[in-house]
Amino acid sequence: MKWICITINTVTSAEDLISSAVLSCGITGIQIENNVPPSEKEMKAMFNDLLPETAPDMMPDDGSSRVMFYLRIHDTDDSTDELPGGVVDDSYTIHDRIYTEEEIRQILDLLGSKLKELEKHSYIGPGTLELSVTSDSDWIDNWKQFYEPVKVGSILILPEWMDLPQEYSDEVTEGTVNLININPGSAFGTGSHETTKLAVLGLEKYMHPGDRVLDIGTGSGILGLCALKKGASHVTATEIDSGCIPCVENNISINGFDSSQFSLYITNLLDPLSGFTAAPFPVVTANILSPVIVALAAPGYADRFTSPGGVFITSGLASSREDEVLDAFASNPSWQVIDILRMNDWISIIAQKRR
Numbered sequence: 001m002k003w004i005c006i007t008i009n010t011v012t013s014a015e016d017l018i019s020s021a022v023l024s025c026g027i028t029g030i031q032i033e034n035n036v037p038p039s040e041k042e043m044k045a046m047f048n049d050l051l052p053e054t055a056p057d058m059m060p061d062d063g064s065s066r067v068m069f070y071l072r073i074h075d076t077d078d079s080t081d082e083l084p085g086g087v088v089d090d091s092y093t094i095h096d097r098i099y100t101e102e103e104i105r106q107i108l109d110l111l112g113s114k115l116k117e118l119e120k121h122s123y124i125g126p127g128t129l130e131l132s133v134t135s136d137s138d139w140i141d142n143w144k145q146f147y148e149p150v151k152v153g154s155i156l157i158l159p160e161w162m163d164l165p166q167e168y169s170d171e172v173t174e175g176t177v178n179l180i181n182i183n184p185g186s187a188f189g190t191g192s193h194e195t196t197k198l199a200v201l202g203l204e205k206y207m208h209p210g211d212r213v214l215d216i217g218t219g220s221g222i223l224g225l226c227a228l229k230k231g232a233s234h235v236t237a238t239e240i241d242s243g244c245i246p247c248v249e250n251n252i253s254i255n256g257f258d259s260s261q262f263s264l265y266i267t268n269l270l271d272p273l274s275g276f277t278a279a280p281f282p283v284v285t286a287n288i289l290s291p292v293i294v295a296l297a298a299p300g301y302a303d304r305f306t307s308p309g310g311v312f313i314t315s316g317l318a319s320s321r322e323d324e325v326l327d328a329f330a331s332n333p334s335w336q337v338i339d340i341l342r343m344n345d346w347i348s349i350i351a352q353k354r355r
Contacts, residue, residue, distance in 0.1 A: 002075040006070075008067045032067055154178055159181070178229040183247070195315045208282075211233065211281075212233055215284075217287065220247050248262070280310065281306060286316070298328065307353065325349050333354070
């Protein structure tokens with residue numbers, strides 16, 4: 001598929017005006033790029049633990065901004081799916097609508113006139129338009145270049161598309177390092193983030209060979225795969241995003257595990273109607289956002305799925321949320337916190353269920 005990207009060069013103070021002008025042209029989705037970090041209120045609204053970071057080469061905010069939107073255009077490689085009986089499935093979202101050259105010209109003319117009108121009474125900066133054409137192939141594999149092998153304890157996590165680096169070959173051959181190949185797709189992680197590393201270290205420290213493991217919010221299945229590599233007898237994983245299914249199935253296969261060793265459930269364990277039932281596990285992991293960890297620490301959630309004496313390895317926690325999560329465990333008499341692992345601005349809190 002191909003899109004034409006239309007960019008309006010403006011200033012941050014005029015973003016709302018420009019965005020309204022774009023939306024009034026019948027566009028339903030816009031993208032804004034500037035160097036202004038999100039406010040604390042905006043971070044909370046995003047339900048996000050990630051700390052705002054400024055890239056080393058990013059200039060201080062100069063007030064410039066780019067408001068962009070995309071229109072899908074005809075591509076000779078596009079194919080149309082047909083339903084049984086030859087009926088064309090045109091149940092696309094508005095973002096998938098294919099625009100003709102004439103329709104695009106009309107949108108540009110209308111937008112140009114609106115920008116000129118805004119300039120009469122507001123400062124909108126350059127107010128210039130830029131057009132470019134992009135396609136799926138421009139970005140579909142670009143994210144792969146950012147991944148490198150990740151060594152965590154005795155685990156080496158290697159993206160599937162990379163060759164084993166020579167520096168690790170002897171350790172992998174000797175079995176002192178366990179190799180895990182991972183292909184996350186573009187939506188799930190490869191283990192490079194500190195939160196995943198902390199969870200892996202927690203597994204290495206507290207999981208024993210033969211343990212059954214429950215991984216809540218499995219994503220690419222990486223923690224479950226690490227558990228199997230370290231001798232877990234079986235992994236049960238849950239995820240609310242069904243898009244993880246082909247990703248997890250592929251990762252199980254490329255690592256030589258049998259599907260009987262890894263059970264995946266698309267469900268939300270915080271939903272009392274989830275219907276998920278399983279015998280308690282000696283090891284439970286969750287690399288997820290802190291508000292979810294807080295909820296799981298409450299009576300009747302993670303403690304319901306953890307064996308007496310079993311451990312709950314939590315990660316995905318910014319250091320600033322440490323007290324909040326500790327308080328959640330302290331408020332549930334089933335738990336006692338036994339360890340806190342730290343890495344840069346991230347922590348893993350490990351709790352044990354009382355016997």
